Amino acid sequence: MKVRRLILALVPSAALLSGCAVGPDYTAPQADIDAEFNQLRSDAGLTAGQPTELARWWTTLDDPALNQLIDRAVASNLDLRAATSRLRQVRALRNVAEGDRFPTLDASAGAQRSRASENVSGSGDLTTELYSSGFDAGWELDVFGGVARSVEAAEADVGAAVEARRDVLVSMLAEVALNYVEARSFQERLRIARDNLESQSDTFELVVSRHAAGLVQDIDLERARSNLERTRSSIPQLATQLERARNRLAVLLGEQPGALDGVFERSEPVPSPQLEVAIGVPADLLRRRPDIRQAERELAAETARVGVATAELYPKLRLNGSVGLEALSGGSLFESASRTFGIGSIVSWPLFSGGQIRNRIAAQSEVQQQAYIGWQAAVLAALEDVDNAVTAYANEQLRHASLERSAESAARAATLARSRYDAGVADFIEVLDADRERLSSEDALAASNAEITTGLIRLYKALGGGWQSLARTRVEGHE
Template identity: 55%
Template sequence: MKRLASGLLLLLLAGCATVGPDYVPPEISAPAHWTAELEGGQTVKYVDIQALADWWTALNDPILSSLIERAVADNLDLKKARARVREARARRGISQADLFPAIDTGISANRNRSSEETGGGETRELYTAGFDASWELDLFGGKRRAIEAAEAELQASEEDLRDVLVSLLAEVALNYVEVRSFQTRLSIAEANLDTQTETYNITQWRFRAGLTTQLDVEQAGYNLEQTRSQIPTLQTGLEQAGNRLAVLLGEHPGFLKDILSEPKSIPVTPLEVAIGLPADVLRRRPDVRRAERQLAAQTAQVGVATADLYPKLSLTGSIGLEALSLGNLFLSRARTSAIGSNIGWPIFDAGRIRQNIKVQTAVQEQALIQYETAVLTALEEVENALVSYADEQVRRRSLLKASQAAQRAVDLAQNKYVSGLIDFQAVLDAQRSLLSLQDQLAISEGEATSNLITLYKALGGGWTSLVPDDKKK
């Protein structure tokens, strides 16, 4: 017994170390500033990334803000992500429970009759009651590494929840802007339709008065119907954007029809765009943080696999009562007890354990590469979003000037046509150019706001203020 105790003590002392690599977070290499620059009065303000928490408020649209709040509460993808967090938290609890002994209790009653040939045909009864305990000691840290992995996986699932939230906020805002963009384009098409209807009526009057030919009437007619044909396509786009927005809020398609029925202008982008420094963005973007936590989890899994190379010590014990009759079960002489230990150590497994270590190490290398990819992708997305936003602002300003000039050209052409100074083709060309430029301007205004939203998504803005506290559930 003394030798057994001494051996167990030596194993316990040896188990003070935890095998496998200790996790060291990789260093982040990021530029000091973004390379893209804004033009034409737009300025960049470098702020703490926390200031981007409520980025949508910069668009000054109360309806958008209310839709975002509803989406955070009811979006189905977000609910699914919350459920994954609860799953990961429960899995961590399972890993933590493996550190402790398992205790069972049981009561049994048996009645056995032996063969007359071998046991004289006797009938015996046996009653037992007691507790059994077993405990596999974590001598070399395999269970502790499993807890490390489960903890990191939990944190990765929390970052995944935040990543879903960042994407959700952007999707709600993008679809809302699309709704307003289609409404604006519809208004432009309908206004041009009214103008072209008036032009068509004028040509008919002039034809009846003998001042023009049937050709002018037909040209005005097909120009009018060509504009009218664009309206159903715009209405379809408007309906689809509204339906998508409703689904993002966890509602059935068409739910927002009354709320969005009154046309509103496209949200205007601010003159000053707040962004964070590259290093701050990398530290705050949920997808980068998730990749880092997945790397930490896989590093711990290497330790779990390495622990299989070493001995495992299990302790067992029981205490209870045992008697041949129920009446004697609770007497003092019915007490039983047992204690034991088991040491297992793999001697030959054809290299399975070492190959598993290589597998986990290779997966760890993949996780590191995935993290590095996430970092580069984050930097690329921000730079691309900045370039797109800056270039669209330049394009929008040019289209604004062009549409204003086109409006003046239409007014001049109509006046000269009525006065008989120019032919009708000049009026048609001016009206077509005006409709095209006004429509392109509306698209550009929507794109400019959408590009700003995409920029804030790339910066990882939004999750810090609205992410639900799921830790108490």
């Protein structure tokens, strides 16, 4: 009875103490990044307003085919499915940690028949039977909060897994859009090359006929042929690049290469971005980038694990109890006289461990420090991504304006060169040079058109856009 009174006295005390968790309490880190955003390029159409379009940034390109591909990728992308599986795994492990808060209860039943040695027991009945059944319960009270810290770490691990999946989603959305734009760009460049090939073929036929009439020298014929074949040689290369972009896009959608040939059966222009893009205020970046959010959750988990390691320095109290039935015959097992019970408690306290516990605490503290450094690195990497994307987007628009003027001038020069040649005041080399320059300028302009759009896509990715509109849905693993 004294033991029972002691245990009953310990239970409320343990319940009170369990609210005290040893180890450091977590405080989320802060970063001052205002200064990093003072170089926004107004000539690129970037503003510091609220980026309302970031949640579904791909819809701003106004391309129905792209929208459909994005939906298919969200449903079937293999990297996303793997990240979902990892998220479910971590959630299950969180539930395992939660289970340590509660008592355990085991049921058992058994029957045993044994015979003693005649040489040992002498005469008498040498065969005995024993029947038993019962329940065993145990509960380790979380007096110093080691279990609470373990659950805290597991919750943070779940948060990190959620953000890791969002990071996969952000990258996947950008990759789908980038490969789609790339494919459309190669289609446009193929069209330009084929149009120029047709024009140069007409020119070559004219040169052949003039050469047969003795009006054109051999060197002009060979130059025309070289120009024609050079243009012809670019077509297979562009076709190969187009096929690679389509195949990569199919794999991103979790489908076999060639599955999207129907989408690109007809050539469509490269989707163009809107004129003005809002990239948000500095603090938005920390709240929006999944990789920064993941690093912060990982820091929270490792901080909680310092508490888990610290709790090993303190005593542990475990309550044990059992109730059951025991009898020498099956028929009497359920009689009141067969009842058994036991109750007790165990207190354990590591008094000497060769410094192992404190060294584990020190080691975990270093893991916590590494997680903090990882968070700092994630912030810097995010700022680098944004700065590079803003700079590239702004400079490509400046480059595009020059390429437009260059293409216009090259087209006029080609027309003038042909007129001068037909009038007999210029040689054929001037026509060929003008044609080559026109093709080069048109191709560069088409590539720049795509680069502006891909630059905006990379900027949206750097800003962490895309996962917000899909949160709390299937994409978060809540199926």
